[in-house]
Amino acid sequence: MGEYVLDSTMKTILKKRHKLSIGDITEATPEAIDAYNRSEFKQSIFKQLYRPKTENILSRTFIIPVTEGAITGYLFEKVKDKSIAGQNSLIIFFHDGGWILGNMRKCAAVCSNICNTTGATVLAVDYRLAPQFKFPTPLEDCYSAFLWAAQGARYWKVDPDKIYVMGNCVGGNLAASVCRLARDRKGPKIAGQILLSPVTDGRMRTASHEEFSDCPTLSSKSMKFFIQSYSREPKDILDPLFSPLLAKDHSRLPSALILCGEYDPLRDDSNLYADALASADTPAKCLMVKGMFHSFIDFPKLEGWKDSMYAVSTFIGGRAVSGIEILTKDERKRLERRPQLVVQ
Known part of the structure; x- marks a missing residue:
């Protein structure tokens, strides 16, 4: 325990989050899970928690072809001053939810x-979900979305040399595995x-799994489920595309910022995966954000969210991952004056 x-602030967020949660996921019916995935949520609580930024953000919806079907992609782009030249970076984002939410x-x-x-520019990928679509289908959906996005980079006026993958929890797992597929299949660079509390070892044998087994945002019971x-079967867990930490080869992968x-x-x-990458000469760094629970990255009111977004902004801005740290409040205040970094 x-x-x-x-x-x-964290205590308040946890209370409000509970009101929007599905409850004990291990007891949820397929109908309840489907209803949650389609839910509009209670507007007042939703806005207080997630504070969605819509002003000066353009959003578009695309249909992305995948093996034996199609998925949806949601593109978010900030309205730019026409006097500002240059192409945006593209972040391809894979959501959390235990592969089923x-x-x-x-x-x-x-x-x-x-x-x-x-x-x-951010592309959110609505990959197909378990248990209807089990490993490796969601991963293959994500890789197909990456290929599709890379091919369309010029169309969206993003820099094809600045395409990043990002995900939270199982989304981080998918992002890490997309990088492996791109390397092994000789895909686009x-x-x-950017891995946010990624699942890297499905065996759940680490000390932090035991220490925080009752974490209110991700219990061990939920993670096992x-x-x-x-x-599909127990041996899937040992597949490096399911558990990236168990891979024999961690070399020639993209630089990794892990939070x-x-x-x-x-x-x-998170820490063990950063160490494994670094030991194979893949630039990697894991930053631990103090006082934060799992999935803190969802909530902009948290100081940890601001710390993390500065780290992400610095990383996609081109700084080597070895030079990125969690900022002090004074350092953050100085950076807040920069127009490209906006804290809500």
């Missing part, structure tokens, strides 16, 4: 905030991977 020292209204809020803060729902919370059951997954 973990010991959690929380500030008042995927409310795109929530994902749109997260992605519009990322777009607004970093200035990058990925400029960097997610893994069982995603895998995790202090009270996060996936904290060790």
